[in-house]
Amino acid sequence: MKPVKVGVLGLGTVGAGVVNLLTRNGDEITRRAGRQICVTRAAVQNLDKTRDCPVNAIDLGTDCRAIVEDPEIDVVLELIGGDGEAYDLVMAAIANGKHVVTANKHLIALKGNDIFAAADEAGVVVSFEAAVAGGIPIIKAMRESLAANRIEWVAGIVNGTSNFILSQMNFEDVSFEEALADAQRRGFAEADPTFDIEGIDAAHKLAIIGSIAFGIPLSFDRIHTDGIQNLAADDIEYAAELGYRIKHLGIARRQETGVEMRVHPTLVPERALLANVEGEKNAIMVYGDAVGPTAYYGAGAGAGPTASSVVADLIDTARIMSVDPAGRVxxxxxxPDQITEERILEAPDFVCGHYFRVQVADKTGVMAEITGMLAELEIGIEAILQKDPPTAEDDARVIIITKSVREGILMQALDQIRALPTTREGLVHLRVAEFDD
Amino acid sequence: MKPVKVGVLGLGTVGAGVVNLLTRNGDEITRRAGRQICVTRAAVQNLDKTRDCPVNAIDLGTDCRAIVEDPEIDVVLELIGGDGEAYDLVMAAIANGKHVVTANKHLIALKGNDIFAAADEAGVVVSFEAAVAGGIPIIKAMRESLAANRIEWVAGIVNGTSNFILSQMNFEDVSFEEALADAQRRGFAEADPTFDIEGIDAAHKLAIIGSIAFGIPLSFDRIHTDGIQNLAADDIEYAAELGYRIKHLGIARRQETGVEMRVHPTLVPERALLANVEGEKNAIMVYGDAVGPTAYYGAGAGAGPTASSVVADLIDTARIMSVDPAGRVxxxxxxPDQITEERILEAPDFVCGHYFRVQVADKTGVMAEITGMLAELEIGIEAILQKDPPTAEDDARVIIITKSVREGILMQALDQIRALPTTREGLVHLRVAEFDD
Known part of the structure; x- marks a missing residue:
């Protein structure tokens, strides 16, 4: 069979990784795919820049449009990023009848509904395995391998930068700022780390995960998103004393009244698999009603892992070329006509355990008052810890983990606790994981 | 599109699980697959037996032949087990142009080369996701998601019975016999547990894993296989003191001179992911040159998890019906024409660290003698432990973990140590894991 010709938009770290991988493992890839996959054309911003891959066999230019319009190109690989120019080029490629592979989570999370509608209309395929959790094949696992299951929940560490920072804070006993600086030094965090530490990148990925899990449209702007930027080292320590690790998780979960989609620091029991995923690694648990809990672990970013998923998509695309569109995944x-709207729940409807830390001015009687308020609202207590604060001799820090409860009820209790005359400013609230390995 | 009609051979636990899953999640499966999947016919040994699933829509009989010859049947689901009658029926189904789905690791490991050749000839597909690690989608992950990678090694807990027994021995401090009896009581072990505890079931799965990883023919009879039946609780304890857990692993690994395929109890560093997979759960790590280490975790057996993989195969098969055979996975x-023979190494060529325990009659000077013998053969020492044995006051138990070494060299050293006049009978030898998360 004749080779599949790929045109690449953007030849940075990931693009070079893809070319290197296709070069290094080309023979073995052809042994698997049954046909060669060749990058024949690429568009870059600056032709003078040195590339991290061989480019002698590639027609290198600066015009992305020319590639998406080139009748010789079978598949367009979009590696520009963002949802501006990348969106226009992907839509043009689709309009020209080309299959598209992308690693762009931002684009898929925000514009995926339009893109997939256009692709279905044009009879082409847009693949995006590398957009979620880098080298971990979570899209294929959920979309194909678990297709017989009703997915009950998905919970994952999908941002390596945040996980690296939390690991450092936990094991190296450093502050958030120090851990972030370390991540930047090692290349795990961007110069502007906003998207990572504020949870936006994780929310992009969760939008994709949630849609595939539940058969709902991509709903990025409906995701409850908290980052790790305000997490105190003290709470990591108290959580550890109570037998938990704090992880930054993306969680998509069915409830009877709708689906929860939330990204936030989460207390995870220390023996749970997700609690033990360290450094820049990613891991995702998926619970299907037939299969039970399953988990997927690996590198969430980097040239090699991302290229692994991109090239897997290129191989799939090569195979897809001989499929009647009705038979495609x-x-x-x-x-497409079976994607349904479902109610996406707001935070007061989330159901899980909660961790809160409150500083109180006078120890005598206050604990009874706080636990009494919880009892009044029928909020069960899982664990209590009392600590002396760093300052203020008469004060105490009260740390409580509740049993599972509707968040709206918990908020009522926290409001009451905040209103006590003995309560100091600055109550800290975190959520506890609700799932088992 | 018209429904896919499935004929089932054998309607026991797994078969009933498949019918129940297709019934319970039928609507959602159709929303995903784009067409209905119906079990229309099934053959059982005893028509009078009560079934664990609804059978009112199924044409139930006792004649397997009639199903593989029924022109109305699109896909034959083989759930008989073994490689006798099952083999004949699968080959007949293929000859009749039917796609086949099976959960039968024994059949694929021993007769897969013939079966796949016949299937490729006939232009049909034989799917077997459920044959390895039950509900974990490891076949699809390796075959499709990691297709861009040169697979360097695979290491997995692929037999839940053995893993359950080892977990019990480790955490509950019970003997092998007690743990086995407990596994049988809970339904995790068969009345005749030979295949599980002697490692044969794991070797069936490793044969499939190794073939898919390296592009070699299925080679069950070339796998070095040790079970857990002779493992002493003492060694689990000593390994723990040295920072390791003992797990029963299947390992397929490239070396420059060939490939290792081995199933045996293995010391795994206690913080490694595989060390923390407990009970009847399975987990597999796959290392690809581009993606690095990845891991897959879930239930390795049971009606639900197995049905999850079987129905995923049925959905894939439904999609495959519209594919030009050249485009299939x-x-x-x-x-098929790219499967190559590779040298499969024998134990003396395995390279890894080793654990051994030897009892010596006289403590003075013996440790120096043993470590001197190791030094002579340039075998590095990772850790040493000396223990008083339960009996014989003058004796000592010496436990040594070596650094990575060719097993042939290690065996020379062990022979020399056995030959020492101070050495008692019964040297224990185990291997140490060579991989990182």
């Missing part, structure tokens, strides 16, 4: 796991 | 990951 649908973009969002469910057939 | 090859059975053993590599195109």
């Amino acid at each position: 649908p973009h969002l796991a469910f057939q | 090859p059975h053993l990951a590599f195109q």
Whole structure:
């Protein structure tokens, strides 16, 4: 069979990784795919820049448009990033009948509904395995391998930067600022780390995960998103004393009244698999009603892992070229006309355990008052810790982990506790994981 | 599109699980697959037996032949087990142009080469996701998601019975016999547990894993296989003191001179992911040159998890019906004419660290003698432990973990140590894991 010709938009770290991988493992890839996959054309911003891959066999230019319009190109690989120019080029490629592979989570999370509609209309496929959790094949696992299951929940560490920072804070006993600086030094965090530490990158990925899990449209702007930027080292320590690690998780979960989609620092029991995923690694648990809990672990970023997923998509695309479109795996796991709207719950409807830390001015009687307020609202207590604060001799820090409860009820209790005359400013609230390995 | 009609051979635990899953999640499966999947016919040994699933829509009989010859049947689901009658029926189904789905590791490991050759010839597909690690989608992950990688090694807990027994021995401090009896009581072990505890079941799975990883023919009879039946609780304890857990692993690994395929109890560093997979759960690590280490975790057996993989295969098969055969994913990951023979190494060529325990009659000078013998053969020492044995006051138990070494060299050293006049009978030897998360 004749080779599949790939045109690449953007030849930075990931693009070079893809070319290097296709070069290094080309023979073995052809042994698997049954045909060669060749990058024949690429567009870059600056032709004078040195590339981290061989480019002698590639027609290198600066015009992205020319590639998406080139009748010789079978597949367009979009590696520009963002949802501006990348969106226009992907839509043009689709309009020209080309299959598209992308690693761009931002683009898929925000514009995926339009893109997949256009692709289904044009009879082409847009693949995006590398957009979620880098080298971990979570899209294929959920979309194909678990297709027989009703997915009950997904919970994952999907941002390596945040996980690296939390690991450092936990094991090296450093502050958030120090851990972030370390991550930047090692290349795990961008110069502007906003998207990572504020949870936006994780929310992009969760939007994709949630849609594939539940058969709903991509709903990035409905995700409850907290980052790790305000997490105190003290709470990591108290959580550890109570037998938990704090992880930054993306969680998509069915409830009877709708689906929860939330990204936030989460207390995870220390023996749970997700509690033990360290450094820049990613891991995702998926619970299907038939299969039970399953988990997927690996590198969430980097040239090699991302290229692994991109090239897997290119191989799939090569195979897809001989498929009647009706037989293809649908973009969002469910057939396009079977994507349904579902109620996406707001925070007061989330159900889980909660951790809160409050500083009180006078120890005598206050603990009874706080636990009494919880009892009044029928909020069960899982664990209590009392600590002396660093300052203020008469004060105490009260740390409580509750049993599972509707968040709206918990908020009522916290409001009451905040209103006590003995309560100091600055109550800290975190959520506890609700799932088992 | 018209429904896919499935004929089932054998309607026991797994078969009933498949019918229940297709019934319970039928609507959602159709939303994903784009067409209905129906079990229309099934053959059982005893028509009078009560079934654990609804059978009112199924044409139930006792004649397997009639199903593989029924022109109305699109896909044959083989759930008989073994490689006798099951083999004949699968070959007949293929000859009749039917796709086949099976959960039968024994059949694929021993007769897969013939079966896939016949299937490729006939232009049909034989799927077997459920044959390895139950509900974990390891076949698809290796065959499709990691297709861009040169797979360097695979290491997995692929037999839940053995893992359950080892977990019990480790945490509950019970003997092998007690743990086995407990596993049988809970339904995790068969009445005749030979295949599980002697490592044969794990070797069936490793044969499939190794073939898909390296593009070699299925080679069950070339696998070095040790079970857990002779493992002493003492060694679990000593390994723990040295910072290791003992796990029963299947390992397939490239060396420059060939590939290692081995199943045996293995010391794994206690913080490694595989060390923390407990009970009847399975987990597999796959190391690809581009993606690095990845891991896959879930239930390795049971009606629900097995049905999850079987129905995923049925959905894939439904989609495959509209594919030009040249575009299909090859059975053993590599195109049929690209499966190559590779040298499969014997134990003396394995390279890894080793644990051994030896009892010596006289403590004075013996440790120096043993370590001198190791030094002579340039075998590095990772850790040493000396213990008083339960009996014989003058004796000592010497436990040594070596650094990575060719097993042939280590065996020379062990022979020399055995030959010492001070050495008692019964040297214990185990291997240490060579991989990182």
